[in-house]
Amino acid sequence: xxxxxxxxxxxxxxxxxxxxxxxxxxxxxxxxxxxxxxxxxxxxxxxxxxxxxxxxxxxxxxxxxxxxxxxxxxxxxxxxxxxxxxxxxxxxxxxxxxxxxxxxxxxxxxxxxxxxxxxxxxxxxxxxxxxxxxxxxxxxxxxxxxxxxxxxxxxxxxxxxxxxxxxxxxxxxxxxxxxxxxxxxxxxxxxxxxxxxxxxxxxxxxxxxxxxxxxxxxxxxxxxxxxxxxxxxxxxxxxxxxxxxxxxxxxxxxxx
Amino acid sequence: xxxxxxxxxxxxxxxxxxxxxxxxxxxxxxxxxxxxxxxxxxxxxxxxxxxxxxxxxxxxxxxxxxxxxxxxxxxxxxxxxxxxxxxxxxxxxxxxxxxxxxxxxxxxxxxxxxxxxxxxxxxxxxxxxxxxxxxxxxxxxxxxxxxxxxxxxxxxxxxxxxxxxxxxxxxxxxxxxxxxxxxxxxxxxxxxxxxxxxxxxxxxxxxxxxxxxxxxxxxxxxxxxxxxxxxxxxxxxxxxxxxxxxxxxxxxxxxxxxxxxxxxxxxxxxxxxxxxxxxxxxxxxxxxxxxxxxxxxxxxxxxxxxxxxxxxxxxxx
Numbered sequence: 001x002x003x004x005x006x007x008x009x010x011x012x013x014x015x016x017x018x019x020x021x022x023x024x025x026x027x028x029x030x031x032x033x034x035x036x037x038x039x040x041x042x043x044x045x046x047x048x049x050x051x052x053x054x055x056x057x058x059x060x061x062x063x064x065x066x067x068x069x070x071x072x073x074x075x076x077x078x079x080x081x082x083x084x085x086x087x088x089x090x091x092x093x094x095x096x097x098x099x100x101x102x103x104x105x106x107x108x109x110x111x112x113x114x115x116x117x118x119x120x121x122x123x124x125x126x127x128x129x130x131x132x133x134x135x136x137x138x139x140x141x142x143x144x145x146x147x148x149x150x151x152x153x154x155x156x157x158x159x160x161x162x163x164x165x166x167x168x169x170x171x172x173x174x175x176x177x178x179x180x181x182x183x184x185x186x187x188x189x190x191x192x193x194x195x196x197x198x199x200x201x202x203x204x205x206x207x208x209x210x211x212x213x214x215x216x217x218x219x220x221x222x223x224x225x226x227x228x229x230x231x232x233x234x235x236x237x238x239x240x241x242x243x244x245x246x247x248x249x250x251x252x253x254x255x256x
Numbered sequence: 257x258x259x260x261x262x263x264x265x266x267x268x269x270x271x272x273x274x275x276x277x278x279x280x281x282x283x284x285x286x287x288x289x290x291x292x293x294x295x296x297x298x299x300x301x302x303x304x305x306x307x308x309x310x311x312x313x314x315x316x317x318x319x320x321x322x323x324x325x326x327x328x329x330x331x332x333x334x335x336x337x338x339x340x341x342x343x344x345x346x347x348x349x350x351x352x353x354x355x356x357x358x359x360x361x362x363x364x365x366x367x368x369x370x371x372x373x374x375x376x377x378x379x380x381x382x383x384x385x386x387x388x389x390x391x392x393x394x395x396x397x398x399x400x401x402x403x404x405x406x407x408x409x410x411x412x413x414x415x416x417x418x419x420x421x422x423x424x425x426x427x428x429x430x431x432x433x434x435x436x437x438x439x440x441x442x443x444x445x446x447x448x449x450x451x452x453x454x455x456x457x458x459x460x461x462x463x464x465x466x467x468x469x470x471x472x473x474x475x476x477x478x479x480x481x482x483x484x485x486x487x488x489x490x491x492x493x494x495x496x497x498x499x500x501x502x503x504x505x506x507x508x509x510x511x512x513x514x515x516x517x518x519x520x521x522x523x524x525x526x527x528x529x530x531x532x533x534x535x536x537x538x539x540x541x542x543x544x545x546x547x548x549x550x551x552x553x554x555x556x557x558x559x560x561x562x563x564x565x566x567x568x569x570x571x572x573x
Contacts, residue, residue, distance in 0.1 A: 025498050028374040038549060074560055135338075137338060137340035138340045138341075138343075140327070140334065140339045140340070141334060141336065141342075141352070141398075141402075142305075142328070142342075143307070143326070144305055144306075144307075144327045144328070144332050144402070145328075145353050145354035145357060145401070145402075145404075145405055146328045146329075146354050146357045146358055147353075147357045148328055151357060155353075160343070160344065
């Protein structure tokens with residue numbers, strides 16, 4: 001449908017829409033948000049998951065777990081509004097930031113912040129079950145064999161969780177590309193300035209620039225297809241990683 | 257002493273895992289820590305390895321106090337019940353891990369790995385991944401990996417616990433022979449008294465976070481220090497305050513001075529051994545272990561009355 005509607009008037013208008021500075025800026029902004037949010041949340045997610053599973057103290061991990069669940073439970077619009085309340089011109093931090101020439105709301109930092117927040121949980125949630133499943137035996141053996149914590153993480157833990165991390169990264173990317181609610185509130189929706197791809201779609205559609213709206217949608221849809229392909233490639237490996245071979249001990253095993 | 261544990265205590269919340277434990281382990285010996293689950297034997301092993309920090313007390317390895325030293329600098333080899341194979345590495349890389357970490361020259365690593373793989377009888381499987389090995393093979397790989405760094409002590413935590421009975425029996429004998437060749441001080445944790453008696457030259461029996469008794473397997477069996485050790489190592493009957501081994505229950509057909517009367521309830525033929533289950537006249541149930549010949553001589557049948565006398569009994573204060 002999106003394809004048919006985008007190319008309804010031939011390829012010319014589509015190319016025009018793709019050359020539109022507003023579209024290009026939106027694309028650039030979305031990419032910026034993704035490029036910052038994804039690595040940040042990958043590192044944060046792995047560190048968080050390790051803290052939750054390996055240092056598993058009761059109250060701290062409960063708090064951390066709730067904090068990670070929050071972006072999933074909360075409507076993105078509320079997230080956006082909260083950011084405006086905190087970082088807006090009259091917000092707790094906002095007044096100081098604006099006075100020092102760092103506007104957050106209605107500018108790129110706000111958009112990045114909103115994207116980071118809503119995509120926070122994905123890596124953690126994929127990595128935690130893998131870490132639980134592999135247990136700490138391999139890491140402990142590695143220590144007794146002379147490897148320090150950093151070497152153990154790089155040589156043992158990371159290879160064991162890599163597909164879980166990859167799966168989480170793809171989910172994070174997908175969510176960051178598609179985020180609308182929170183970003184719509186903090187961005188102020190200024191064409192060519194604070195429009196991301198999703199907002200660009202909405203704006204163009206409201207202005208009856210249907211070809212531009214459909215073309216941008218098509219770009220987002222293509223990215224979604226890529227995500228799906230990546231997920232389906234990663235899925236089996238991730239599942240294999242979760243089900244540890246050592247613990248699925250068949251009853252009868254020959255010695256040789 | 258190769259390992260000296262002195263006055264070590266360890267709690268997990270309210271649970272006392274180790275309660276003022278002291279233990280000395282001689283160089284080159286194979287010692288078993290034997291006890292029921294929750295007795296603290298695994299915790300003691302992990303304290304020796306440095307994987308758990310004791311709340312109080314000290315651990316010394318080869319005379320050096322290692323209490324505050326992390327596991328990577330203690331020179332211990334550790335083998336887990338579930339193998340803890342590095343699944344993303346080949347058998348060769350698993351065994352080489354400790355040497356790779358120590359940045360030994362490649363040629364030296366290759367030679368050492370080949371030597372160890374042949375020692376644990378895994379030659380030819382170097383390029384396999386752990387998932388392609390059986391449980392017994394994985395555990396032998398784990399053992400080779402631990403031996404590769406030439407540890408001062410080798411610590412085995414229920415190493416055969418995940419294997420089926422047949423493989424377990426074979427590996428026990430194999431471990432005993434390996435120990436005779438390699439002679440590295442070894443501590444083995446097990447809840448299986450037969451395994452401890454068969455493999456170890458010394459056994460420390462643990463219960464409720466304490467060591468109940470330490471000694472040679474035979475001494476523990478013949479001179480148990482208390483009721484727990486006596487009933488944990490080998491079978492026992494209780495006759496009032498006394499503990500009697502089933503093979504020390506003598507059966508006769510006629511009363512004879514100090515004998516007690518009873519009735520045979522069941523007879524189990526287990527090959528050479530015959531198990532005779534009885535009810536004494538006061539209602540107490542016991543069993544006697546006799547040989548096939550003895551049982552044939554007595555011509556016992558269920559329902560028949562017999563007379564028993566303990567030839568050896570123990571009373572603990």
